[in-house]
Amino acid sequence: MSFVIELHDIGVDAGSMSILRGVDLEVGPGEILGLFGPNGAGKTTLLRLVATLVRPSAGTGSVLGTDLSSQQRYAIRRRIGMIGHVPGLYPELTLGENLEFAARVAGVSRDEVGSALAAVGLAGVIDREAGVSSHGMQRRAEFARELMIDRDLLLLDEPHSALDQDAVELVNALVKKIAAEGGAVILVSHDRERVARIADRTVELTEGTLE
Amino acid sequence: MSFVIELHDIGVDAGSMSILRGVDLEVGPGEILGLFGPNGAGKTTLLRLVATLVRPSAGTGSVLGTDLSSQQRYAIRRRIGMIGHVPGLYPELTLGENLEFAARVAGVSRDEVGSALAAVGLAGVIDREAGVSSHGMQRRAEFARELMIDRDLLLLDEPHSALDQDAVELVNALVKKIAAEGGAVILVSHDRERVARIADRTVELTEGTLE
Amino acid sequence: MPSEIRSRSWPWVAIGVSVAVALSLAIVSPADTVQGELVRIMYVHVPAAWLAYLAFTVTLVGSGGYLVTRRLSWDRVAASSAEIGVYFTGLAIGLGMIWAKPTWGVWWTWDARLTLTAVMFFVYVGYLALRNTADDSRVRAGRSAVLGILGAALIPLVHFSVVWWRTLHQPASLLRPDGPAIEDPLILWALLAGVVAFTVIYVALMVKRIELHQVADSIRDFERSADRPVAGASVTAPQLGGGLGDE
Amino acid sequence: MNAGFRSQVAAVVERDLRRERRRGDVVWVTIPFGAMALFLLPLAIGVDTQLLQRIGPGMYWVVVMLFGVLVSVGRASIETGAQRDAVSLLGLDPAAAYVGRSMSAAGLLLVYEIVVGVVAVVLYNIEVIGFPWLVLTLVITAVGLGLLGSLAASLVSSSSAGSALVPLLVAPLSVPLLLGATQVYEGLRLGRSILPWMLLMVVVMLVTAIVGVGTARPLQET
Amino acid sequence: MNAGFRSQVAAVVERDLRRERRRGDVVWVTIPFGAMALFLLPLAIGVDTQLLQRIGPGMYWVVVMLFGVLVSVGRASIETGAQRDAVSLLGLDPAAAYVGRSMSAAGLLLVYEIVVGVVAVVLYNIEVIGFPWLVLTLVITAVGLGLLGSLAASLVSSSSAGSALVPLLVAPLSVPLLLGATQVYEGLRLGRSILPWMLLMVVVMLVTAIVGVGTARPLQET
Ligand code: HEM
Ligand SMILES: Nc1ncnc2c1ncn2[C@@H]1O[C@H](COP(=O)(O)OP(=O)(O)OP(=O)(O)O)[C@@H](O)[C@H]1O
Ligand SMILES: Nc1ncnc2c1ncn2[C@@H]1O[C@H](COP(=O)(O)OP(=O)(O)OP(=O)(O)O)[C@@H](O)[C@H]1O
Ligand SMILES: [Mg+2]
Ligand SMILES: [Mg+2]
Secondary structure: OOOOEEEEEEEEEEOOEEEEEEEEEEEOOOOEEEEEOOOOOOHHHHHHHHOOOOOOOEEEEEEOOEEOOOHHHHHHHHHEEEEOOOOOOOOOOEHHHHHHHHHHHHOOOOOHHHHHHHHOOOHHHOOOEHHHOOHHHHHHHHHHHHHHOOOOEEEEEOOOOOOOHHHHHHHHHHHHHHHHOOOEEEEEOOOHHHHHHHOOEEEEEEOOEEO | OOOOEEEEEEEEEEOOEEEEEEEEEEEOOOOEEEEEOOOOOOHHHHHHHHOOOOOOOEEEEEEOOEEOOOHHHHHHHHHEEEEOOOOOOOOOOEHHHHHHHHHHHHOOOOOHHHHHHHHOOOHHHOOOEHHHOOHHHHHHHHHHHHHHOOOOEEEEEOOOOOOOHHHHHHHHHHHHHHHHOOOEEEEEOOOHHHHHHHOOEEEEEEOOEEO | OHHHHHHHHHHHHHHHHHHHHHHHHHHHOOOEOOOEHHHHHHHHHHHHHHHHHHHHHHHHHHHHHHHHHOOHHHHHHHHHHHHHHHHHHHHHHHHHHHHHHHHHOOOOOOOHHHHHHHHHHHHHHHHHHHHHHOOOHHHHHHHHHHHHHHHOOHHHHHHHHHHHOOOOOOOOOOOOOOOOOOOOHHHHHHHHHHHHHHHHHHHHHHHHHHHHHHHHHHHHHHHHHOOOOEHHHHOOOOOOOOOOOOO | OOOOHHHHHHHHHHHHHHHHHHHOHHHHHHHHHHHHHHHHHHHHHOOOHHHHHHHHHHHHHHHHHHHHHHHHHHHHHOOOHHHHHHHHOOOOOHHHHHHHHHHHHHHHHHHHHHHHHHHHHHHHOOOOOOHHHHHHHHHHHHHHHHHHHHHHHHHHHHOOOHHHHHHHHHHHHHHHHHHHHHHHHHHHHHOOOOHHHHHHHHHHHHHHHHHHHHHHHHHOOO | OOOOHHHHHHHHHHHHHHHHHHHOHHHHHHHHHHHHHHHHHHHHHOOOHHHHHHHHHHHHHHHHHHHHHHHHHHHHHOOOHHHHHHHHOOOOOHHHHHHHHHHHHHHHHHHHHHHHHHHHHHHHOOOOOOHHHHHHHHHHHHHHHHHHHHHHHHHHOOOOOHHHHHHHHHHHHHHHHHHHHHHHHHHHHHOOOOHHHHHHHHHHHHHHHHHHHHHHHHHOOO
């Protein structure tokens, strides 16, 4: 099989500045990649690029077999999971309603919501509004969402932050499961030891360039 | 000298539920306290209580010598620093403007802004808007703010998340400086090893109760 | 325990007596030469409006009292009085509308007093709505006190509106600098009796409402002291086996 | 694979209505504002019952238009970047999102139109005539404004300069709706033919819908 | 120690104006919408030059009031919890925050009043008379509305119902300002005395300012 992610000489600009420049990256099926780099290096931007949420201003790339510049890139979004720095739940909806919305849009049976929340230990707070749930609870709910929707590519921006010890184990299990099923995972983190334990390979992003 | 933080049988309610219950805590001058606990236990709520941002619904407490239920508690806010889960900068203002606002309100000379940002390695991006700064850069800017305003009590909610190695060193230096000057610091974290290295003492919060 | 019965029944006795007097005076008073029997609406319309003024003035006092002393009992006074004041304002507006249809030919017009009375009504409805949003009793007391003070500025505005804008509504005939302009003493007495009756009703309602507020507060305190679920207890450790199966 | 178009639309509608209910923006902000506008106007222009009766219907429609669009724009501005990212990665079809958002806006607008309409009838002493046609007008304007507002909102969120374009885009497009709505009432009152106006409104509605659905995917550039 | 009251006020004003400028809400949303309202009305009620000239000033003031309040509401709802926490811990005096917010709102409102005023004069052919008095009226209404809107916003901020209640609280209280403003114009036109109206507006403004400043500290409950 070909690569899940394939980037050639990718650049991303914002206004008059470059955020990424000349990035080459290949991630194969089943691979868990650790991505390190100092603050402001462009890690989050790289993840969003791979998730088709940022467009390359230079270079070529493909994700899950789809060219990043083509219009078809929207069709693969359903297969890409991402958890960013800040939770993206709707604060007015309960955790359960948030997941139910995700399930319906993604075409997953609504019955999966309960078991996904149970898997992350949130079965008891399914009716609590996301806005009054603690930060870690919101992150767990996001993991439940990724668990529920079978993703082929998972992009995690500092997944360990805000999660307690038990929940961290969960993330590792989720990551391994996706890799085992032939998907790919990118883990952004500043905690090298923790990532090294689970990643197959690590790369370093500095000043918009991969080393 | 007496304690910086003194809580007796404190409870905090929200709606029909208790978040904290029967919390007793004493933190003396110069002390660095590590606070652990599973997701949703009430750690953030405890920090906000100590910062006078949440009112106790039961029990008594004082912070920096001021009763938590008295009207005088607003007068000590200027001396308490807090960094929460999510950055609280104004996204439309540049990092420099954000700090300048803080300096003017807190009665610190505006000249301190430049050196505070330089100390956290953000001298080069002083004119970048907070909204387009990376997560780590925003957190660094918040640390610069706490550095600039001489705080007597510092409350950090997972300070290490989103910070790279260099910045972590910086945080530790700030924490130690405040402790050395007779202030107190509470560090909330899930990273027991890292906190254990710097904290004088650690406590565990489970289901709203300290052990 | 007769003394308790007496203390419980005094409001009803007082209301009964004063309402009976007011009613009989309203009935025996002469009909108006222009308006005929319709004029009798006045004996309820006017006292209701005046008692609304009184009620909102008490709300002003209670609000100020709370901000100065920080005692919730002041807040209870302010809130109770505002509730009753809203009822009285509604009564005055409702009866005014019923009165307006036969005399002016419309239910409502854009007369200054009518408009400002409606504005006053909305402000205190807003006051009550604001009280429903905050769940912490001190936050609620503080915020509504501000509105209780601000809203009172409307009282003189409503009262003097007939002087400032000379449109449709009757100008002041009783409460005016150069003495009452009503000739027939019976009308005057009937009006006064109505005011007394409404004042008694107001006081009785106040006492009851404050009591109710007190009970509600102590129930809340009791619930607080009782065992409530802890928010964090419902979050459990993830079930690694559960959704992930393939360890 | 992806859920069907219809179930995505339904999910969006349900999400929007739920959020709206919990926030209470429409019930507590838009409706009171509309009612207030109608209430303040006579104060400001003087009390002349006949005049009010004459300009009442026009006032009503202006208030409906303005706040109708504000509902959609306001809604777009409460969406955070993280929320947008998450929804995109659910594979939500932009066209389904557009239709769903328009439908929920139309539903809210209909409620708004009815409540504010009652206020207008009471305050301005407006005659209610041609009932079935009026209802049809209300529904068409609600749907048309919902479609228009959502289109504007998607412009707001898709580019940083977007919000500048909104009024420029919305004003010209809402004029035919406004004209149609007022002329239908006028026509009913005077016994003139209302068909051309109805037709105009339906055409505007359809054009907006086609443009909105058609550009939803290409618009989604990020 | 804490900064002085005046330098805190200045910091707040500068922050607000900067944020506003970068977001462009007032320039790109509030002003065009206000202008649009004035523009749509003649379309809706029919173009009758004399009628428009007569109701023009009233329309203008209603639009100013409504959108003026929207400025304060919008601003309260864009503040996040983290931002509020951070500002509280700077030791910002609530009274200084109130004064600063009111002042920046008043400044924006003045700009808004002038731009929309020009539109109104052009569209409705309104006579501009009694220049110094008109300017004074504009300033007083801007300040009064700024004070009123900020007060309402601070009453509901951080309560669960959010900005929901602001219009309900502000709109009725702004009625005296509206009455005063329209009657001043009317008085100038007809050569009547305008002093009582000016007095009314000044009194409302002062009462709001005193209540707002006086209760800012006690109100700070959380
Ligand atoms: C919706 C309609 C009306 C409203 C909201 C209204 C409101 C009020 C208010 C607030 C007052 C108390 C004024 C004060 O003393 O400061 C009042 C007094 C009075 N109203 Fe009305 N009114 C309405 C209709 C009418 C009508 C239709 C009549 C008779 C034709 C009327 C006759 C009077 C009279 C005679 C007084 C006593 C004035 C005095 O002695 O000071 N009202 N009304
Ligand atoms: N307004 C509220 N209503 C109901 N429950 C609330 C409210 N605010 C907080 N909670 C609950 O209180 C608990 C404690 O929240 P808190 O944010 O303090 O947890 P935490 O220990 O910081 O967790 P984390 O490790 O995830 O950050 C959570 O279960 C949360 O859902
Ligand atoms: N729209 C923009 N305009 C200007 N600069 C931008 C824009 N978006 C991002 N940047 C800059 O691009 C750089 C990369 O940001 P990014 O969020 O990808 O960093 P990161 O590696 O994730 O950092 P962190 O470790 O702090 O999360 C930052 O310096 C940021 O300020
Ligand atoms: Mg990042
Ligand atoms: Mg927390």
